[in-house]
Amino acid sequence: MSDDPGAIALSLAKQMRSFDPGALAVLRRMGADGAAPAYWRLAASRPQLSQRPDRWAPIVRALAILTPKGAPEQRGNLYEATRPLGMALCDGGDPSWPNAPRPMLSERRLAQIMAARGVQRDILLTRAIRALAASKPVNAGLRVPDIAWVFLVPDRPETLAEPYYCRLDRAERAANETEDTTADA
Helix, strand or coil: CCHHHHHHHHHHHHHCCCCCCCHHHHHHHHHCCCCHHHHHHHHHHCCCHHCCCHHHHHHHHHHHHHHCCHHHHHHCCEEECCCHHHHHHCCCCCCCCCCCCCCCCCHHHHHHHHHCCCCHHHHHCCCCCCHHHHHHHCCCECCEEEEEEHHCCCCCHHHHHHHHHHHHHHHHHHHHHHHHHHHHH
């Protein structure tokens, strides 16, 4: 088993796809202490989770929040290598975005997440993940390793900021080009 947090997150997401809806619901509501049987089932083969539930429980909770609801056999894959978490926080997980270049997560909230540390950061990230889960299309995936990295390494704001602003800037340029084309007509 790899010690790489991104690889661990990928294996967790894969294993959680087969969990029954009740176990996922418990993980979605789980506190920072990892006090859920399903958490310890995941931790049984991953020493990082059992040694540091304070750091891994928020990651497991985020993955459970993003795992589609319903029967396990109907769940799509949560992982899509080309969709960084920052991009998904901008476009709400919708590859066809924008209808209007207004991000799902405001720039102010993104800045708050990047500035926060400790428990406050975990709370803000979890809120953003919940908003993303509510807005993204059911079968839309994202780069799962990013979830582990943003929780574990708060000193790398570029993990969220670069893909977020690339997506936002692209949408704003497209909107301006559309306005220019309409004005010329």
